[in-house]
Amino acid sequence: MDMLWSGWGDPAGAKPLPDTVIGQLRDMLGVRPREAAPVALGEVAVPEPRLEPAARRALAAALVGADGGGGADVGEDHVRTDPEARIRHTRGKSTPDLLRIRDGDVTDIPEAVLYPASHDEVLAVLRACTEHGLAVVPFGGGTSVVGGLAPGRPRPFVALDLRRMDGLLALDRVSRTATLQSGLRAPQAEALLAGHGFTLGHFPQSYEWATIGGFAATRSSGQASAGHGRFDEMVLALTLATPEGTLETGRAPRSAAGPDLRQLVLGSEGAFGVITSVTVRIRPVPRARVYEGWRFDSFEQGSAALRRLAQDGPRPTVLRLSDETETLIGLAQPEAIGSGTARPAGCTAVAGYEGTEEDTAYRRRGAAAVLRACGGTPLGEEPGRNWARGRFSAPYLRDSLLDAGALAETLETAAFWSGVPALYTAVRDALTGTLTESGTPPLVMCHISHIYENGASLYFTVVSAQGDGDPVAHWTRAKHAANEAILAAGGTITHHHAVGTDHRDWYVREIGPLGTDALRAVKQRLDPAGILSPGVLLPTD
């Protein structure tokens, strides 16, 4: 199934909001229905592809398979230039992306979509694109929310859709490693691993659509990161196809042999090459899973409790805490919005435990004692079950909110624990201040989504009216203010959404001119013609 071209996920997934919620949005936030309906897929005006016949032939020739069997005709099947394929590979799934595509704006459309089947075909495509002056944007699940799929204009580019590279290449039961092709969607990967009794344990909100390669390219972090770590911590080896050849990294779990090149490829967002396979750490499918809710009087109290578990343990597999506003709105249970269910005051946390029965029970008991000592009240398993049921559904709710004429977007950051309170206040104030000044006072909600011994991430959700003018510009003002607030408060510009084009200008300030130049030197060496995702991650000049 293809993702909804103009929104998230399963085209049948988003449900209209209940009238009570629409009424609340109108009364509280001034949200009014949009005047124009979104355009239909068939009505989008798509420019002719800027692809010379010679370039098209070269691309088709690159996609005929390792043995060349079948000839150019076969390769031709894997070069698509029809409007639908190109529209479906236009940008990602940020709210600005959705607002634009719903308006039929395809200014960032690729000239063609390529479907390579192997590492060698990717290498061949990169050579052909270098020769023909085409930029290349790797495309996994298409779930980027940071402009990672829209390179700088006006150079023509092709989208390299990796869906045919969906194999489990190797599984080592002794070492507990698996080598996965980068185009595998996460549920496919989990199914393949489950056939051998293993799991990757990586469940970000984009889980149902995102790919292994995308996780690696963007340093994704899943909802079970407290127990399973971030994706960059799961990666043991990578293979990268670059215009200059193949880079293979990772001969041992850890090494003192120089800088860790894996960590140079992770987070490179297609700017250094195309990740074609990833060797990851796998773990036995947990025998026990339990998620439960906890209540705290305040976000401050709950944060202190999470910090204690992160630092002294025992550590849950899942641990997250909503602030007062998010708890009240119950965004974690979107299906319950407006249902009138009584909610506890204060802040709600979810703690989850996965593993063997014994270990799960030990950690749950120990963590419960800590959470109680920190002022927490157990809410039982129902809030945990509700969270687990709705854990991938927030993007559908966003579609419903956009349909109802609201603006809804998320952003995230991270800092060391001592900086978290100031970062929280600074970002919330920036969003509230900017959107209020723009005439659309917002609801700003936040949760701690990932914890570490030394810090935590903050994940903000903003809902407001779209304002009178261009809703993208309306949001962009608030987003830029949040970015400035993050940098000023000492946070990182992104904890798990990556840089893309949207965060790039703040990213280069975060890492400084020398850090930026070091990465540009790497890019220049691996991609001398600058064809790889130009303007993504790093400025083009």
Add this chain to the structure above:
Amino acid sequence: MDMLWSGWGDPAGAKPLPDTVIGQLRDMLGVRPREAAPVALGEVAVPEPRLEPAARRALAAALVGADGGGGADVGEDHVRTDPEARIRHTRGKSTPDLLRIRDGDVTDIPEAVLYPASHDEVLAVLRACTEHGLAVVPFGGGTSVVGGLAPGRPRPFVALDLRRMDGLLALDRVSRTATLQSGLRAPQAEALLAGHGFTLGHFPQSYEWATIGGFAATRSSGQASAGHGRFDEMVLALTLATPEGTLETGRAPRSAAGPDLRQLVLGSEGAFGVITSVTVRIRPVPRARVYEGWRFDSFEQGSAALRRLAQDGPRPTVLRLSDETETLIGLAQPEAIGSGTARPAGCTAVAGYEGTEEDTAYRRRGAAAVLRACGGTPLGEEPGRNWARGRFSAPYLRDSLLDAGALAETLETAAFWSGVPALYTAVRDALTGTLTESGTPPLVMCHISHIYENGASLYFTVVSAQGDGDPVAHWTRAKHAANEAILAAGGTITHHHAVGTDHRDWYVREIGPLGTDALRAVKQRLDPAGILSPGVLLPTD
């Protein structure tokens, strides 16, 4: 106290071997006393420093402090060109380094030794060296065993001794982080942290002499890595002084903001810049510590037990396993060699637990059940205490062995678990085969020194006679054979000793031409004149 110039550690530390051991070395390995006694420090023939007066003035001017107070005279105090200072900064502490320096060979001597007191002074030194064509080798504890302190000849170089940069710059109790200057020796750092109730938990064999900056530059791994992680996992932020300015990395524990630049600096071994401070994760000083011994029938059986704990837990803080030969020789308890104490047959492991009383007891109980289920027999706490007492003493034993005319050296590697048995056999065979062919059949011992979910490190110790000719060449043949065996068996050329100059040629094969070129591109950008540790880590051209 300065380290013994011609050996390890405290000059009073190495004890002559008992006559029984000398007899065993003679009878078993053909070790004979060396004919020539080592030269005395005052007798080493040191060439005049190749340092133009203008260069010397520029270096002194770089070391007058941030405010320039005191003038060039003050800076002059921190530029030493006397023979003793230069000899003490000649090479590191590998066995070839010791054999050479004991022979009075100072071909790798620095022209001067500089003692900067601040990051800004380091920047000023790098500018002065660039201007005057001097190479620069950062010098921490001087404990390199991979030729990391001897850059390529014949360019003159200065040693940058960081001992004056020994401050605790910041401590954040909430985030549990500390910022340490890079010249701090590990025991100094632990003492400063202990004053606040914290520990770093990093205890490599070089602990008593090595520095924070050296740990970062070489991706050190400590004996408690099972519980505390490697040094590269403890690092949250670094400051690097380069000829092109300052690079600061690390705004949050984890981030999705591009490639992890921390992991580009870690392991860079002075080739990209001088690490001037490091922010590390700290933990409360453990209330409980217990180390105990376990016996296994074979290395294979013991390895399987370690793997189970590494993968399924509960995980000890310290976990190591000697092979049959090392168990027999009892290298882990050098003071007991030749004492005639009865030893258990098979293989001995040490498991240690550090933390709160409750957590330590839980993990110890759980791990004991696993170890028993895997065929282990508990040996009680005495072997653990013996290990803890002797944990930093092996380098002293090496000095004693060299004094007795033996060759003694170590090397290490790592691989994924499924590759560990073949790697073990390949390296042992290469060492045994080469040294036997050379006429000095060796003792080759090994232990698993560090464990991970997905693999482990192997640490080899070799003892043999020195052969008839040049003992350095004698050992080098065996070392090169081991390097080849490591690469062929899929291991990494170094798990925690780093690359230096000794591993460089195998390292570039391990990471491939494109990986090498990517790193050279970074070096070229940060150090365009190539003054930083030329030939260390990366080839000079």
